[in-house]
Amino acid sequence: MLANAANAPAKTAQKPAPAADLGPLPEWDLRDLYPSIDAPQVQRDLDRADAECVAFEESYRGKLAAIAASVEPGRAFAEAVERYESIDELLGRLDSYAGLLYAGNTIDPARAKFYGDVRDRLTAASSHLLFFTLELNRVEDATLEPALADPRLARYRPWFEDIRKERPYQLEDRVEQLFHEKSVTSRAWHRLFDETLASLRFKVDGEELAIEPTLNLLQDEREARRHAAAEALAETFRANLRLFTLITNTLAKDKEITDRWRGFPDVAFARHLSNRVEPEVVEALVAAVRAAFPRLSHRYYALKAKWFGKTRLPHWDRNAPLPKVKTRTIDWAEARSTVLDAYAKFSPQMAEIAERFFAKNWIDAPVRPGKAPGAFAHPTVPSVHPYVLLNYQGKPRDVMTLAHELGHGVHQVLAAPNGALMAPTPLTLAETASVFGEMLTRSRT
Ligand SMILES: [Zn+2]
Numbered sequence: 001m002l003a004n005a006a007n008a009p010a011k012t013a014q015k016p017a018p019a020a021d022l023g024p025l026p027e028w029d030l031r032d033l034y035p036s037i038d039a040p041q042v043q044r045d046l047d048r049a050d051a052e053c054v055a056f057e058e059s060y061r062g063k064l065a066a067i068a069a070s071v072e073p074g075r076a077f078a079e080a081v082e083r084y085e086s087i088d089e090l091l092g093r094l095d096s097y098a099g100l101l102y103a104g105n106t107i108d109p110a111r112a113k114f115y116g117d118v119r120d121r122l123t124a125a126s127s128h129l130l131f132f133t134l135e136l137n138r139v140e141d142a143t144l145e146p147a148l149a150d151p152r153l154a155r156y157r158p159w160f161e162d163i164r165k166e167r168p169y170q171l172e173d174r175v176e177q178l179f180h181e182k183s184v185t186s187r188a189w190h191r192l193f194d195e196t197l198a199s200l201r202f203k204v205d206g207e208e209l210a211i212e213p214t215l216n217l218l219q220d221e222r223e224a225r226r227h228a229a230a231e232a233l234a235e236t237f238r239a240n241l242r243l244f245t246l247i248t249n250t251l252a253k254d255k256e257i258t259d260r261w262r263g264f265p266d267v268a269f270a271r272h273l274s275n276r277v278e279p280e281v282v283e284a285l286v287a288a289v290r291a292a293f294p295r296l297s298h299r300y301y302a303l304k305a306k307w308f309g310k311t312r313l314p315h316w317d318r319n320a321p322l323p324k325v326k327t328r329t330i331d332w333a334e335a336r337s338t339v340l341d342a343y344a345k346f347s348p349q350m351a352e353i354a355e356r357f358f359a360k361n362w363i364d365a366p367v368r369p370g371k372a373p374g375a376f377a378h379p380t381v382p383s384v385h386p387y388v389l390l391n392y393q394g395k396p397r398d399v400m401t402l403a404h405e406l407g408h409g410v411h412q413v414l415a416a417p418n419g420a421l422m423a424p425t426p427l428t429l430a431e432t433a434s435v436f437g438e439m440l441t442r443s444r445t
Pocket residue numbers: 404408430431434
């Protein structure tokens with residue numbers, strides 16, 4: 001089913017771009033998830049996922065109201081939720097492996113096919129699980145509450161409270177099923193965006209660069225290089241304007257349809273709901289930040305323009321290093337010790353957990369052709385561990401990104417014992433851990 005190039009472990013599949021002054025950069029070892037893209041374990045788990053999802057549906061569909069009314073509802077619900085959780089873990093492992101493999105090289109056809117095939121299989125399998133939370137939400141609180149007194153079920157209370165928040169926007173089962181199955185085609189637009197972005201080339205002073213090295217030049221100390229990079233970005237983006245417009249408009253319409261069917265009052269509501277935050281809180285935050293523009297960002301950029309001897313700062317100077325400040329490249333070893341020392345000063349345990357990411361190859365640091373741009377920490381599943389993706393190029397900002405993603409990573413390791421259903425956190429909480437990691441590091445540099 002799957003071909004050649006990607007059979008090799010991620011380590012040798014792609015040569016990293018030369019980065020002599022950064023020292024050796026680690027690449028992640030995904031074998032803690034699966035031995036390889038064509039390993040029999042992948043196929044076995046995909047088949048198991050199908051079978052377990054179907055069996056779960058046969059066991060429970062249409063029966064939750066009866067369970068709620070039974071003599072020992074707590075025990076019976078706990079069994080169901082535990083089984084649901086273990087299936088969730090199995091699906092999550094496959095999903096994480098395919099997603100990370102793909103992020104490592106989004107333009108490799110073998111990986112793209114594998115990712116697409118796995119996502120398709122998982123969507124089909126999980127369509128048999130969809131009924132569970134929908135049906136649970138039809139069990140009245142008064143009926144469910146006595147069951148939650150059972151200690152085995154009680155630990156899942158936060159998960160129950162979470163799915164209850166979706167209840168007012170839940171649609172009939174067949175519509176939910178349709179949304180679920182159509183998510184494959186909606187997601188394809190995200191893939192088109194990601195793959196297009198990763199394959200774009202930007203011509204800077206006669207040299208063709210991918211997006212990450214081009215963006216990196218916006219922090220170059222030479223203005224001519226920054227200017228050339230900014231022009232190159234604009235030129236290539238302009239050449240792809242039609243495609244990006246179509247992608248954006250399609251995704252906006254897709255979201256509008258979903259929001260309207262679910263009865264969300266405005267465009268940001270879905271985000272607030274998944275962030276578990278009240279709209280008024282976000283509005284207050286936005287208003288406070290906006291009010292501070294004149295005395296913070298406007299003043300800062302005016303000051304920066306003055307330091308550059310200009311009346312108005314051109315856009316290619318926005319991320320320029322300050323004049324008179326010596327810029328230098330920070331190699332990987334120094335980035336590592338900067339972050340670990342900062343973490344250790346706050347908590348040796350935090351540093352010890354972060355250290356594992358370096359020692360055990362949980363980080364993919366180099367810039368490579370076709371690799372997903374940006375950075376992220378992916379928790380995978382509680383029985384494995386998180387992985388961190390970076391595009392490390394030795395700028396102070398890259399060290400902060402490392403500190404940020406490791407903040408997520410440490411949090412994800414510590415949250416894993418909560419299990420597959422309760423380890424994940426809303427973005428609002430997740431970013432607290434990462435920004436904290438950054439602040440620890442900033443205060444040390
Ligand atoms: Zn983050």
